Amino acid sequence: DAKTTQPPSMDCAEGRAANLPCNHSTISGNEYVYWYRQIHSQGPQYIIHGLKNNETNEMASLIITEDRKSSTLILPHATLRDTAVYYCIVRVRGDSNYQLIWGAGTKLIIKP
Amino acid sequence: KAGVTQTPRYLIKTRGQQVTLSCSPISGHRSVSWYQQTPGQGLQFLFEYFSETQRNKGNFPGRFSGRQFSNSRSEMNVSTLELGDSALYLCASSLDLADNEQFFGPGTRLTVL
Numbered sequence A: 001d002a003k004t005t006q007p008p009s010m011d012c013a014e015g016r017a018a019n020l021p022c023n024h025s026t027i028s029g030n031e032y033v034y035w036y037r038q039i040h041s042q043g044p045q046y047i048i049h050g051l052k053n054n055e056t057n058e059m060a061s062l063i064i065t066e067d068r069k070s071s072t073l074i075l076p077h078a079t080l081r082d083t084a085v086y087y088c089i090v091r092v093r094g095d096s097n098y099q100l101i102w103g104a105g106t107k108l109i110i111k112p
Numbered sequence B: 001k002a003g004v005t006q007t008p009r010y011l012i013k014t015r016g017q018q019v020t021l022s023c024s025p026i027s028g029h030r031s032v033s034w035y036q037q038t039p040g041q042g043l044q045f046l047f048e049y050f051s052e053t054q055r056n057k058g059n060f061p062g063r064f065s066g067r068q069f070s071n072s073r074s075e076m077n078v079s080t081l082e083l084g085d086s087a088l089y090l091c092a093s094s095l096d097l098a099d100n101e102q103f104f105g106p107g108t109r110l111t112v113l
Helices: none
Strands: A009-013 A020-022 A034-037 A046-052 A060-065 A070-075 A083-093 A098-102 A108-112 B005-007 B012-013 B018-024 B033-038 B044-052 B052-057 B064-069 B074-078 B085-095 B110-111
Touching: A009 A020, A020 A034, A020 A046, A020 A083, A020 B033, A046 A070, A046 A108, A046 B064, A070 A083, A098 B044, B005 B085, B012 B018, B018 B085, B018 B110, B033 B074, B044 B064, B074 B085
Parallel strands: A009 A108, B012 B110
Antiparallel strands: A020 A070, A034 A046, A034 A083, A060 A070, A083 A098, A083 A108, B005 B018, B018 B074, B033 B044, B033 B085, B044 B052, B064 B074, B085 B110
C-alpha cells in the first residue's frame, strides 16, 4: 500500500517556482522520502531524497516538515521540460533490503 | 556511459504464453530491480537482484521470476500470462544495494491478448 498522498495534478507557469506537496503521515523514523519524475514514454528519473533535513541539489529542493508527516518538492524555475508525473516515495525496510513504495504521483503541467 | 537498456521495447503475447524480458544495467552497476507499472496500480516493485542473488521481493505471484547473470545483466520471466499482466515493465540499476539513486530504463511494454 502506498504510504504517500499527492494531488493528482497541478499547473505552474513557466519561470515560476513549482511547489509539489506530499503527505506521508505514517512514515517511520528511519524511512527516507524520495522524489522521482517520469516524463511521458520514459523511465522514472531520480530527483532528490531526504530524511529529516531540507535538501537541495541542482534539480530541486526538498523541504520536510519537522514532524516528518509531509514534504514539499520545489522546482525553483520551472521550464516546459519539467512537465512530467512527479512521484513522492517512501523507502521502507523490506525482508532483506530496502524497497521504494511509490504513490500515485502528481501530473505537473508547465504552461508557457 | 550508456544508460540502462531493455529489450524488447514492445511485446504482444496471448493468454497462457510465457515471456522473457531482458535488462542490461549501466556498466559497473551491480544491483538490478524490476517494477511493473499499470494505470490502475501505478509502479509496483517486483524484485531486486545483486550478485546473481535475489535480495528483495515484492508481492507478486510465483509466475513472476527473474535471474541475474555474472555480468549483472538480468532477465525476468512471466509464465502463464494473464490479461492483467499487460503493463510497462521497468528495470532500474544502481551501483550497489540500497543505493540512493536508481537509474531506469525505458521499459518494455507488454500487451497480453
